[in-house]
Amino acid sequence: MQIELKHIHKRFGPVHANNDINLTFRGGRIIGVLGENGAGKSTLMKILSGFQPMDSGEIWLDGSPVDYTGPQAAIGSGIGMLQQDPLDVPAFTVLENFIYGGGAGMLLPRKVATQQLRFMCARFGFELDSETPISHLSIGQRQQMEIIRLLTLGVKALILDEPTTGISAEQKQILFKALRELAANDGLTVLLVSHKLEDVIALCDEVAVLRAGKLVGTRDMPATTGQLVSLMFGQELAPQERHSALSPSAPVVMSFDKTQLRGGRVTVDLNLRIRAGEVIGLAGLDGSGQELALRACAGLVKPHHGQVMLQNRDVTGQSYRQFLAAGVAFSAAGRLEEGLVGGLTLTEHVALATETNTTINWARARRFCEEQLNRYNVRGRPESPIETLSGGNQQRMLMALMPQQPVVMALEQPTRGLDVDSARWIWQQLLTRRDTGSAILFSSPDLDELVTYSDRILVFYAGQIMEIPDATRTTIDELGRLIGGHFEEMPV
Ligand SMILES: Nc1ncnc2c1ncn2[C@@H]1O[C@H](COP(=O)(O)OP(=O)(O)OP(=O)(O)O)[C@@H](O)[C@H]1O
């Protein structure tokens, strides 16, 4: 389906999020939509898919103007979108979501729905069990479910907003294969919003780049990372160097002694000594145990056996609050599900994180909030509700809410959804804290990030752990093989 966007404008108060956007997307093509955090990508995609009204402008599909009033109508016109943060109903099973997700219209009988689901899963190699509650699915599986639902409803254009943040490398390959096939065989128009330039290079036929609400340009692929970065930021970025600042005599600040962690289908036996100023990367496919280890550091998962020491104090079995008070800072990958509270403003978040008294000093919270917004370069105002921030700015806000000098920072995917420049900036902030003695444990699906910033890497596979003691001596390829469970190839 050919999509034409003509003179699209959208303002949010003083922010001109889409400023006269003119673009044409042809059927059968995969188009990357790029741009720094807050550039206006999600806004444009939400307008196109009916989730948000535009102020002015026109959308033409296959040569005729359309005017739809909501996502269901957009789907009816052939345009479906996967949201940056999934919107499905967690209490439903996969099958129920599939049946009731069609909106008004007629409901599919269970049997037909089950068959359709099975057929689509087989076609794309998706692994979805129809009776599983959605809350038990990984982000990657939720996406698969949503793609199938939209295709069944007959969409001819599929919009994906950062679909690879938070999914495993395996699931990414399955997703990309499906998208290529849908574009090539079904003539689907695929729009991919992404900060992962390697994904854009692997998948897209062309790119459109936004900056501060305006279209900067379009170009056909192939292009190098450097060329894409120049388009996005107006300049190339200096190459990133690996660096380790760990002193061999740094004291142990936290230790796990013969601890056993259980969760989902994995059990992890963890023996770990974390030293001041150390950066430990946790690698692995989704659900391999790295999340458990990270959450055990924060007191969110309690060990079944063993002992956890924090700065020479036994903290085994203590609560998240107690861990926090003792100096452990945690940030969760699911921004709006866990770390941030939808409906609350930025100042209210700051008040929650910093004000310890029962009566909140709002003037102080607001002042501090302003300072933090400046320091962390968050595009938003103290009175903005958190959900009005762009994805990348929400992530910056999470960082801004972290305690200043924690003993240990446990971070799930700290740069999830950040543009290349912002991701580097966040790491600069983290490494500054590392340099004054904070230890950092972080998980990431991004192998490059693990290899660049870790002193050592723990690779998790089905609950087993393989340690790479010196991350500077491993490569992305080697790490990729270990994540796939090929532990026997481990170099000595
Ligand atoms: N509902 C809203 N209310 C107020 N401002 C908004 C709203 N939605 C978006 N904005 C603002 O519009 C601008 C563009 O946001 P948008 O989410 O489109 O950016 P983006 O390019 O998707 O960024 P990211 O890469 O961080 O996801 C940002 O300044 C954002 O704060």
Ligand SMILES: [Mg+2]
């Ligand atoms: Mg966005």
